[in-house]
Amino acid sequence: MNLPSLLAAMPKAELHIHIEGSLEPELIFQLAQRNGVALPYASVEDLRRAYAFSNLQSFLDIYYAGASVLLHEQDFYDMAWAYLQKAAAENVIRAEIFFDPQTHTARGVAMETVIRGLSRACRDAQKIGVEAELILCFLRHLSEEDAFETLEQALPFREHFIGVGLDSSELGHPPEKFARVFAKCRQQGLHLVAHAGEEGPPAYVWAALDVLHVERIDHGVQSAKDPALMKRLAQDRIPLTVCPLSNLKLCVFPTLAQHNLRELLDAGLCATVNSDDPAYFGGYMNANFLQTFAATGLDAQHAYRLARNSFEGSFADASQKQRAIARLDEVFATHVV
Numbered sequence: 001m002n003l004p005s006l007l008a009a010m011p012k013a014e015l016h017i018h019i020e021g022s023l024e025p026e027l028i029f030q031l032a033q034r035n036g037v038a039l040p041y042a043s044v045e046d047l048r049r050a051y052a053f054s055n056l057q058s059f060l061d062i063y064y065a066g067a068s069v070l071l072h073e074q075d076f077y078d079m080a081w082a083y084l085q086k087a088a089a090e091n092v093i094r095a096e097i098f099f100d101p102q103t104h105t106a107r108g109v110a111m112e113t114v115i116r117g118l119s120r121a122c123r124d125a126q127k128i129g130v131e132a133e134l135i136l137c138f139l140r141h142l143s144e145e146d147a148f149e150t151l152e153q154a155l156p157f158r159e160h161f162i163g164v165g166l167d168s169s170e171l172g173h174p175p176e177k178f179a180r181v182f183a184k185c186r187q188q189g190l191h192l193v194a195h196a197g198e199e200g201p202p203a204y205v206w207a208a209l210d211v212l213h214v215e216r217i218d219h220g221v222q223s224a225k226d227p228a229l230m231k232r233l234a235q236d237r238i239p240l241t242v243c244p245l246s247n248l249k250l251c252v253f254p255t256l257a258q259h260n261l262r263e264l265l266d267a268g269l270c271a272t273v274n275s276d277d278p279a280y281f282g283g284y285m286n287a288n289f290l291q292t293f294a295a296t297g298l299d300a301q302h303a304y305r306l307a308r309n310s311f312e313g314s315f316a317d318a319s320q321k322q323r324a325i326a327r328l329d330e331v332f333a334t335h336v337v
């Protein structure tokens with residue numbers, strides 16, 4: 001089997017996908033019409049043309065505007081189901097899905113509406129061979145008090161999500177801002193992750209680890225600037241959920257060939273490949289793998305390592321991980337000489 005076919009065929013886990021970032025322009029227009037929401041774009045093409053980003057903030061402004069069409073439980077279900085069908089088709093057998101409740105509750109949508117819609121789609125995903133779990137993200141440009149309030153609203157639905165994360169505008173909003181709310185989440189037995197080192201400095205990655213006590217770092221590519229941090233990440237096998245096409249579209253790296261994924265793997269880090277916001281950044285999981293491998297010359301050994309890291313870095317239980325890795329080994333034993 002050639003490398004592109006192997007990348008597509010290998011079972012993998014996606015650990016960094018914002019469900020609101022999977023909302024395709026076509027579905028945005030469909031939901032806008034269904035819900036009577038006016039959009040400041042004349043057509044799907046007009047909206048797609050706006051997807052030219054210079055940094056994280058320029059993307060976030062459009063991403064939050066796109067989410068304004070989501071009002072009812074069925075809208076959240078339809079968005080998640082569209083993503084999960086793509087995941088299944090790309091041999092993503094586990095997905096740990098971020099959602100941004102504050103983007104919706106701030107518009108008067110109930111927490112229950114958001115969580116019930118997403119959770120029902122995750123449950124249905126089992127029927128198409130995908131284990132799907134939810135991770136609630138706090139928006140870091142808002143206050144810690146707002147995050148506490150969001151957590152209070154979500155705790156009645158505690159069984160529907162496995163962890164919490166931290167996303168939105170990174171620069172100027174260091175992890176320390178959320179120390180107390182993460183401590184409370186930790187007491188609740190929630191898994192903890194945070195975006196750090198996407199545009200922000202290595203100091204934000206250190207703080208996510210040592211102040212928030214996160215188990216994974218989302219993005220983390222700026223860690224390569226700090227040799228002591230790289231050593232820490234390697235020694236503790238802290239997974240990094242790297243998103244190459246996102247980094248390209250948000251100008252974190254000037255070209256995909258200059259992406260540092262190989263450097264992270266060579267340093268012994270538990271790096272993984274993910275899509276982040278696939279509807280906005282031009283590709284789902286397999287496009288991320290294919291384009292990154294083509295641009296950087298990574299090989300089948302790297303492919304195995306990345307897929308294995310995705311299961312190792314997931315929050316699946318030990319037996320789920322073992323089954324997933326056995327399936328991965330089977331694909332490589334059959335197809336790689």
Ligand code: HPA
Nearest residue numbers: 018167168169195276277
């Ligand atoms: O890449 C991202 N970074 C921060 N916040 C986000 N929200 C969606 N995608 C992102």
Ligand SMILES: [Zn+2]
Nearest residue numbers: 018167218276
């Ligand atoms: Zn992200």
